[in-house]
Amino acid sequence: MYIPKYYQEHNMNKIKAFIHDHPFATIVSTAENGRPLATHLPILIHEDGESLILAGHFAKANPQWHTLEHSDEVLIIFQGPDAYVSSTWYGHEDVPTWDYQSIQVYGQPALLTEGEVKQDLIQLLNRFEKKDGARWDNLSEETLQQIHGVVGFHITVSEVFAAYKLSQNRNHTDYQNIIHHLEDEHNGVADAMKDEQD
Template identity: 45%
Template sequence: MYIPDYFKVDNIEEISHFVQKNSFGTVVTTVQGKPIATHLPMQLSKIADDYFITGHLSYGNPQWKTFDTCDEVLVMFQGPHAYISSSWYEGENVPTWNYQSVHVYGEVSILDKEELKEDLTMLLQKYEKHREEPVLWDRLSNSLLEKQLNGIVGFKIKIQEIQAAYKLSQNRNKKDYTNIIDKLNEEEDFNSHKIAEVMSKRNS
């Protein structure tokens, strides 16, 4: 991913927080030179000094069969993004787009059954624990769980490289930056409001 110095993010804790918050990502592999992709909820974890991305695919999805032949896979995580009109600048310029994006490269392997159970338990815990009647792993019947386990393939990606870009008008002067935030908040668009929120927090 091309990242100008203005927009490059290196802080691993900040990147980890971003991935955990925007964990519905895209896994990209290749088969005979052709890229293929699947959109999935994934998790980031740290074991010793290594970081891993975990998730699962439907058994019927042929992409998991490419894991054995790919030396490296790409996972992309996308945050909020919004159009930036150059009419919001003090001087003449062209429009652009603000966004947050993280690319992760790594070596992938298939989870064994116990590893997959552990990963699914954590996934349910993350998205269900705050609900009034949470659907947690130990509350589901063994017959249902076994049936579902037979229909999916878990994977683990050992992260070897991270590229993170937060294009948030850091290259604009203070007056333009503040005006962009105000104008984004006037837009009738959820992503525009989220980008404005991110920019405001980074400016505080």
């Protein structure tokens, strides 16, 4: 992933928080015929000692899960807010651009046993359900049987590339003006830019 120096993010605590806050990701792997495949799905992040683990599951009917059986490496993309930035918001003539936050993670995949899938699904429910929402122990046996229709995986993270392109190359006046215009559009990039100032 090409990231100009201005926009590189290396703080792993910020990166982990970003992944936690933007769990709907794209997993990309390669079929045996060389064709790239991609699926959009929720991903949870775990820490195992010094290792970062990403966890998710495919529908068993999705053929992409088979690629994990013979792949040494897969790519997972996490996308944050993005916005068009007009050149009229600068104090001088320049070209417009697009601001965004995105993280690309490479890692080694492994398929899970049914017991491991169950543990990951329990964590998924606990993470996203409200306090009085669904829990594993209050689901019907019929619903629980649907675990047989999914294939779980873990990705052991080997490399992370984080791009926070948030107009860091602009002077203070232009930067504040961009925030002002994006706030009018209720865009999450304005909040991300304010966070970068802190």
